[in-house]
Amino acid sequence: xxxxxxxxxxxxxxxxxxxxxxxxxxxxxxxxxxxxxxxxxxxxxxxxxxxxxxxxxxxxxxxxxxxxxxxxxxxxxxxxxxxxxxxxxxxxxxxxxxxxxxxxxxxxxxxxxxxxxxxxxxxxxxxxxxxxxxxxxxxxxxxxxxxxxxxxxxxxxxxxxxxxxxxxxxxxxxxxxxxxxxxxxxxxxxxxxxxxxxxxxxxxxxxxxxxxxxxxxxxxxxxxxxxxxxxxxxxxxxxxxxxxxxxxxxxxxxxxxxxxxxxxxxxxxxxxxxxxxxxxxxxxxxxxxxxxxxxxxxxxxxxxxxxxxxxxxxxxxxxxxx
Numbered sequence: 001x002x003x004x005x006x007x008x009x010x011x012x013x014x015x016x017x018x019x020x021x022x023x024x025x026x027x028x029x030x031x032x033x034x035x036x037x038x039x040x041x042x043x044x045x046x047x048x049x050x051x052x053x054x055x056x057x058x059x060x061x062x063x064x065x066x067x068x069x070x071x072x073x074x075x076x077x078x079x080x081x082x083x084x085x086x087x088x089x090x091x092x093x094x095x096x097x098x099x100x101x102x103x104x105x106x107x108x109x110x111x112x113x114x115x116x117x118x119x120x121x122x123x124x125x126x127x128x129x130x131x132x133x134x135x136x137x138x139x140x141x142x143x144x145x146x147x148x149x150x151x152x153x154x155x156x157x158x159x160x161x162x163x164x165x166x167x168x169x170x171x172x173x174x175x176x177x178x179x180x181x182x183x184x185x186x187x188x189x190x191x192x193x194x195x196x197x198x199x200x201x202x203x204x205x206x207x208x209x210x211x212x213x214x215x216x217x218x219x220x221x222x223x224x225x226x227x228x229x230x231x232x233x234x235x236x237x238x239x240x241x242x243x244x245x246x247x248x249x250x251x252x253x254x255x256x257x258x259x260x261x262x263x264x265x266x267x268x269x270x271x272x273x274x275x276x277x278x279x280x281x282x283x284x285x286x287x288x289x290x291x292x293x294x295x296x297x298x299x300x301x302x303x304x305x306x307x308x309x310x311x312x313x314x315x316x317x318x319x320x321x322x
Contacts, residue, residue: 039119092143223279
């Protein structure tokens with residue numbers, strides 16, 4: 001049985017007993033920049049979108065619930081005074097929807113300086129999408145893989161030598177205990193909600209690192225980093241048992257971060273000036289830390305990348321393919 005490494009406990013648990021509230025640092029205005037936040041209508045995504053809006057960014061909240069998304073837009077505009085906030089429909093469970101989202105975004109002729117791959121599902125029952133993908137795998141990982149791939153040309157065009165575009169991929173500490181089965185990425189032979197969720201989060205780290213290798217090799221002004229927001233009190237836990245929910249309700253004040261706290265490292269990775277041009281790292285609790293040993297396996301990264309391209313019909317040799 002795998003257990004969390006010591007560095008995870010130091011980064012995520014120790015701060016809870018020292019200073020529970022981790023304030024988001026004050027960053028310079030980001031006027032003129034554009035950001036997309038998937039799952040930006042609730043939880044960590046919402047807090048991230050709101051803070052980026054407060055900094056002056058044009059923020060696009062990407063989600064699959066129109067009414068909820070529009071309500072969040074109104075709330076953010078009211079709280080920040082920034083009217084450049086909008087909702088765009090995106091269902092990460094559908095690769096077709098991802099492609100349609102990118103087409104609609106590109107029709108706006110906007111630049112793109114920050115892409116936050118945040119949306120996720122957790123511990124859902126075994127079920128496949130209409131396109132035949134296991135839900136954890138496609139919503140958490142594969143949908144973001146395609147989204148990022150199709151937006152790379154815009155991200156490249158938007159970055160510059162002294163102001164790189166940034167791709168922030170939100171993973172989870174569960175990746176430390178995950179295993180990636182290249183022969184069963186869809187978890188069809190043996191399904192476990194915990195295993196499928198953990199595998200999707202490990203896949204995100206492998207993807208983000210391999211993406212950084214490729215971006216650096218081509219010399220583009222785009223970086224890719226991973227963020228672990230910590231144990232955050234969000235509705236991701238809605239599929240857990242009633243006993244877990246009871247324990248969470250009783251102890252959340254002590255062991256769980258708020259969504260605002262969880263978003264702080266995402267925001268840091270998205271706009272901190274000291275990270276400009278710095279990619280290929282894993283951040284937790286506002287600091288760079290080490291991810292699982294297996295996540296640095298470049299051969300595994302490449303194999304996952306190739307299989308992902310095959311699954312969605314992307315020609316690997318043509319980075320701008322759509």
